Amino acid sequence: MIELIVSDMDGTLLNEKMKVSEINAKAIKEAMKQGIHFMVATGRGFTEAKPLLEEVDINCSFITLNGAQVYNEEGHVIQNIGIGKKTVHEIVSEIKKRGLYCEMTTSDGIYSDNKAKRIESVASLLYETNPDTTYKMAVVLAAARLEIMNINYVEDYEQLVHDESIEILKIITFSDDGRKVLGPLSEELEKSGNLAITASFVNNIEINNINAQKGIALEEAAKKLNIPLENIMTLGDNFNDVSMLKVAGYSFAMENAEEEVKTYAKYRTTSNNNHGVAHAIKLALDDNLASAKAPEVIKSTKQKN
Template sequence: MIKLIASDMDGTLLGTRMNVPQENIDAIRFAEEKGIQFMVATGRGYTEAKPPLDEAGINCPMITVNGAQAFDKDGNNLFTVDFERENAKKIVAVLQAHHVYFEIATDHGIYSDNQHQRIENAAIMLANQLPHLTFKMAIAMAAAHLELLDINYITDYQELLNNGGIKILKFIAFAPEEIKILGPLREEIEKLPDLIVTSSYPNNIEINHIDAQKGIAVKHIAKDLGIPLNEVMTIGDNFNDASMLEVAGVSFAMGNAEEGVKKIARYETDHHMDGGVGKAIIRAIEENL
């Protein structure tokens, strides 16, 4: 029987308006009543991940920034995996040479050097998830959503890189033309040492330290809780979830997941807009997966 569930957020736990659908909330409550621990494992930073969980009344441990950090349910940091400064500077140099918009996740929140571009990228993500939206509507929704998040806007990333008191956890680069722009960029980035490149949407790449992966973090948390991996369940939709889908005894890909991700997971559930996480949790418990 499963004893620990780790779920991705975007495209997985969250629904149409970046909130947690009631079906998912009810299933999480049901699992907790059975003594099963629930947690999220997300590419978001802590300050981005917490608002929708608070709104849903979910107080749980969190793996954040693709495994670069983990927190207990009270918000206490369990571990952090960050970049060496010189490596971070090399990554920034490559990203800037390719003229792509990118953001930097740190242990002091998310940093962006272009508010307009951040809103536009969020709107593209919403428009892809909700095809009925006009782009104008997506822009309005994205702007309203981002106002709720604690984002640090900066004019020059060098200022951040020179601040030794802030740890660099992840880079996320965006481009609408995935193959033409992100393909060559990814090839160049992957030549640098001690990093891993994944993706959470077709229009981005995410760059973490090689030891900052969701699968590694899930193994770490499970070991600390004394839970064997065959009693761990993971749920995700994209390639930054692949490592945790691979290590868990029970793994579900969302109905909206990338085809390659579906091949990695043992089971498939419904679309994230149809309460797929809730359905997966109930199935796992009722069928004793």
């Protein structure tokens, strides 16, 4: 019996327009009417995530920043897991040494040290996820989106490192060359043993405290709600979703999910552009999960969180 549904956002709940479709919203509301809890688990920060759910009149709790922060339905922070300042300095040095751009999400909001690069990173995401949009239009759309988002700009991230009042929760870095550049960086950062390195798209890696993972945060939330893990349904598409796909009794991978990520899910659903969340919820509510059963596959020997 499913008592809690937990969905990723980008590539899962959101379509290529970065919106929650009416069909997905309707399915979520129907599940909630039946007494099923709904929660979002995302790599986004709260101020980036909540407005997209408010647009479709859904109020829920959030696991944000891959598990570094958890918010209740009233929008209050109930958990913070940050990265040590010495480690932050080392991470940024490694990123800058490779000539890459990065952003930080902190207890005081999102910070960037380059507005042009910030727009470029959002434009690249919009361009890659929406083939009907030209890159020029993606830049225009990105600039418009940034105007309504609360982004803070600093000249140097060392300002944040030395500010004792600010806790750094996640660092994200980008490269249009994808894994070719980001793979070696990930391997270097993983040597510390105290970081969780994941990705939400092929052009980024997301860096958190080793204890800031969606699966860990979900387990804690489940305990507070007194819901067994076997009664939880999770949906995701990328490597930052693996930890929650692994712990849930009902785990769904999107049709558009990374192939390795699919190996961690028990079930399959349609793509994020074809209302995959709604499709999965309908199968679950209609007790028709057999039709979504994933084929037997050999799990990769390299575990990714």
